[in-house]
Amino acid sequence: ADTKKIAVIAGDGIGPEVVAEAIKVMKKTEELYGLSFEFEHGLFGGIAIDEKGTPLPQETLDMCKAADAVLLGAVGGPKWDNNPKELRPETGLLGIRKALGLFSNIRPAKIFDCLKDASTLKPEVLEGTDLIVVRELTGGIYFGDKFRREGANGEEAVDTCVYNVHEVERIVRQAFEIARTRRKKLASVDKANVLETSRLWREVVGRIAPEYPDVELEHVLVDNCAMQLLRRPASFDVIVTENMFGDILSDEAAMLTGSIGMLSSASLGEGAFGLYEPVHGSAPDIAGQGIANPIATILSVALMYRLTFGYHEAAQSIEDAVASVLDAGHRTADIATDRSKSVGTQQMGDLIVAAM
Amino acid sequence: ADTKKIAVIAGDGIGPEVVAEAIKVMKKTEELYGLSFEFEHGLFGGIAIDEKGTPLPQETLDMCKAADAVLLGAVGGPKWDNNPKELRPETGLLGIRKALGLFSNIRPAKIFDCLKDASTLKPEVLEGTDLIVVRELTGGIYFGDKFRREGANGEEAVDTCVYNVHEVERIVRQAFEIARTRRKKLASVDKANVLETSRLWREVVGRIAPEYPDVELEHVLVDNCAMQLLRRPASFDVIVTENMFGDILSDEAAMLTGSIGMLSSASLGEGAFGLYEPVHGSAPDIAGQGIANPIATILSVALMYRLTFGYHEAAQSIEDAVASVLDAGHRTADIATDRSKSVGTQQMGDLIVAAM
Numbered sequence: 234a235d236t237k238k239i240a241v242i243a244g245d246g247i248g249p250e251v252v253a254e255a256i257k258v259m260k261k262t263e264e265l266y267g268l269s270f271e272f273e274h275g276l277f278g279g280i281a282i283d284e285k286g287t288p289l290p291q292e293t294l295d296m297c298k299a300a301d302a303v304l305l306g307a308v309g310g311p312k313w314d315n316n317p318k319e320l321r322p323e324t325g326l327l328g329i330r331k332a333l334g335l336f337s338n339i340r341p342a343k344i345f346d347c348l349k350d351a352s353t354l355k356p357e358v359l360e361g362t363d364l365i366v367v368r369e370l371t372g373g374i375y376f377g378d379k380f381r382r383e384g385a386n387g388e389e390a391v392d393t394c395v396y397n398v399h400e401v402e403r404i405v406r407q408a409f410e411i412a413r414t415r416r417k418k419l420a421s422v423d424k425a426n427v428l429e430t431s432r433l434w435r436e437v438v439g440r441i442a443p444e445y446p447d448v449e450l451e452h453v454l455v456d457n458c459a460m461q462l463l464r465r466p467a468s469f470d471v472i473v474t475e476n477m478f479g480d481i482l483s484d485e486a487a488m489l490t491g492s493i494g495m496l497s498s499a500s501l502g503e504g505a506f507g508l509y510e511p512v513h514g515s516a517p518d519i520a521g522q523g524i525a526n527p528i529a530t531i532l533s534v535a536l537m538y539r540l541t542f543g544y545h546e547a548a549q550s551i552e553d554a555v556a557s558v559l560d561a562g563h564r565t566a567d568i569a570t571d572r573s574k575s576v577g578t579q580q581m582g583d584l585i586v587a588a589m
Numbered sequence: 590a591d592t593k594k595i596a597v598i599a600g601d602g603i604g605p606e607v608v609a610e611a612i613k614v615m616k617k618t619e620e621l622y623g624l625s626f627e628f629e630h631g632l633f634g635g636i637a638i639d640e641k642g643t644p645l646p647q648e649t650l651d652m653c654k655a656a657d658a659v660l661l662g663a664v665g666g667p668k669w670d671n672n673p674k675e676l677r678p679e680t681g682l683l684g685i686r687k688a689l690g691l692f693s694n695i696r697p698a699k700i701f702d703c704l705k706d707a708s709t710l711k712p713e714v715l716e717g718t719d720l721i722v723v724r725e726l727t728g729g730i731y732f733g734d735k736f737r738r739e740g741a742n743g744e745e746a747v748d749t750c751v752y753n754v755h756e757v758e759r760i761v762r763q764a765f766e767i768a769r770t771r772r773k774k775l776a777s778v779d780k781a782n783v784l785e786t787s788r789l790w791r792e793v794v795g796r797i798a799p800e801y802p803d804v805e806l807e808h809v810l811v812d813n814c815a816m817q818l819l820r821r822p823a824s825f826d827v828i829v830t831e832n833m834f835g836d837i838l839s840d841e842a843a844m845l846t847g848s849i850g851m852l853s854s855a856s857l858g859e860g861a862f863g864l865y866e867p868v869h870g871s872a873p874d875i876a877g878q879g880i881a882n883p884i885a886t887i888l889s890v891a892l893m894y895r896l897t898f899g900y901h902e903a904a905q906s907i908e909d910a911v912a913s914v915l916d917a918g919h920r921t922a923d924i925a926t927d928r929s930k931s932v933g934t935q936q937m938g939d940l941i942v943a944a945m
């Protein structure tokens with residue numbers, strides 16, 4: 234295969250540790266499947282603030298734009314939490330999403346059978362849970378005008394939530410397409426009984442739905458969805474929603490599985506390009522100790538292979554290797570029932586590579 | 590005691606059925622504790638749309654304004670779901686909150702020991718869960734300007750989220766006061782890493798906190814809160830948050846308990862006046878069958894007695910009666926493990942009255 238350029242932005246906390254294992258896995262697939270990657274590394278997040286004075290340096294952005302895909306570790310930490318807005322890691326995250334046009338965030342939440350006990354939900358409720366949250370990522374209240382002003386009752390703050398038809402169409406269509414490759418069920422989540430943006434959302438969904446007669450559509454109000462995720466998680470297939478609701482619901486869905494150290498995500502735009510990262514954060518409390526769980530990042534590579542490169546065979550071998558290592562009883566500390574028997578980050582990476 | 594005026598707006602679906610049982614309980618407390626109530630009934634919601642052409646008729650509003658407290662059943666149903674905005678039950682709900690100045694919604698989520706199994710969460714995780722969500726109810730994106738406009742990329746919809754210092758102060762202060770009467774822990778939930786209204790919110794909380802040195806305060810991001818409610822529900826005491834986040838999180842918290850037919854709520858303004866209603870909806874699918882669970886509405890009466898009237902003894906007797914009826918094994922269909930042995934709405938009301 235021709236050489237694919239991967240922009241690696243390891244970021245902060247455990248980011249560099251988990252990314253290193255993911256790269257190890259990618260190199261193994263070069264060997265096994267004749268793939269070829271060129272890795273370029275860039276600064277991003279807190280470390281970029283410290284070294285370059287900005288969370289998203291121009292050269293990092295240029296590197297990402299020139300790449301075929303981006304592999305991201307994690308960003309942030311208490312060190313930068315009280316910085317002014319321009320000097321915060323999150324600002325880099327929002328900036329890179331916008332600059333790369335990544336309007337869609339895809340978050341699978343699937344139960345690994347052997348980790349079912351890690352969830353706070355009863356195993357019989359979780360049984361068969363396998364859903365994907367498709368979150369709009371570059372619109373809504375995240376990116377609308379925000380400001381302070383003097384109101385009739387003193388100082389007030391304002392955020393603006395805006396969606397246009399085009400923004401809703403492209404994400405909804407993508408969600409329908411994904412549903413079509415799965416169990417053919419789509420839940421569109423909004424708050425159409427209160428919000429104008431949600432009414433627009435629902436209209437657009439209604440307009441597109443006839444193009445996908447094979448997909449069963451339900452409209453779910455966001456408050457109800459927060460409940461139904463707890464009550465009947467297995468009944469969801471694909472959930473599509475706007476940015477802010479997606480932020481909340483995708484984290485709730487992730488926590489359902491009980492093993493957030495296992496969950497991967499993809500952020501996509503038009504075309505095949507994508508940014509791939511674990512759902513978990515930078516976990517500064519355990520950074521540098523070699524105990525972080527690299528599986529979420531490794532599974533993000535599998536997602537990259539499928540969604541950006543179409544390397545399905547190699548993706549499958551990664552996913553199978555992860556499953557077999559878990560089945561053999563190996564666990565990092567976060568998912569171990571007996572911590573004393575847990576394996577470290579590198580050892581987990583090695584085990585997965587060996588199982589491929 | 591002097592006679593208190595209760596405005597009763599039974600509403601739609603199962604509303605009238607559950608409200609009837611709550612009134613039965615109130616009458617019993619008149620006997621037992623020498624209380625005195627005068628009940629006035631008004632149309633509200635779907636039934637008001639059908640009979641008066643508006644979800645919140647002026648005479649209903651006037652009746653509520655003249656009352657000492659409002660008892661609300663439930664509103665809404667598929668019949669009115671596709672109506673234009675002014676003719677929808679929710680519009681009445683938002684209208685009554687605003688017109689009565691009910692800026693605070695209080696939602697206790699407590700586990701009844703004998704109903705622990707109804708939850709989809711593991712009993713050991715739920716153990717000790719007893720939290721209150723304090724939701725801001727008359728501000729934020731619910732009440733800001735909403736409109737359509739032609740943008741650069743075609744039609745767009747806009748919602749505006751606005752908070753002023755005063756609105757945040759009063760709800761936050763109320764939450765601190767409630768925390769002080771309980772386990773003295775307050776979680777303030779926002780999205781300060783993205784929203785300007787959340788940054789204002791967090792500033793105000795920080796400014797008020799020193800007045801409550803006995804209350805332990807944590808700031809939690811909304812996405813993280815959606816996760817932590819699942820992971821460590823028992824660690825929360827009082828959660829305070831803005832309108833939209835509160836809508837989502839209070840429903841998530843309610844579902845944690847697994848028995849939404851048991852949960853009461855209060856909406857308060859300045860002073861003692863309040864509107865009390867069950868958390869559950871109008872359940873049109875079971876309306877008129879005499880099988881709805883009246884306990885949430887009955888417990889809303891207990892909440893009214895405590896928060897509006899200071900009738901603590903009578904409130905306690907209601908709460909104790911509910912507990913003893915449950916302990917004796919009586920269940921309505923929604924919380925029964927064996928539906929064939931369940932009791933109906935009226936029978937449940939009678940059992941509670943008898944146990945008082």
Ligand SMILES: CC(C)[C@H](C(=O)O)[C@@H](O)C(=O)O
Binds near residue numbers: 323327
């Ligand atoms: C860090 C924050 C800005 C970000 C978001 O809200 O989008 C994060 O929560 C996420 O979900 O990736």
Ligand SMILES: CC(C)[C@H](C(=O)O)[C@@H](O)C(=O)O
Binds near residue numbers: 427456679682683
């Ligand atoms: C019906 C709807 C407008 C309402 C809300 O969102 O406030 C409801 O969900 C609630 O929580 O009382």
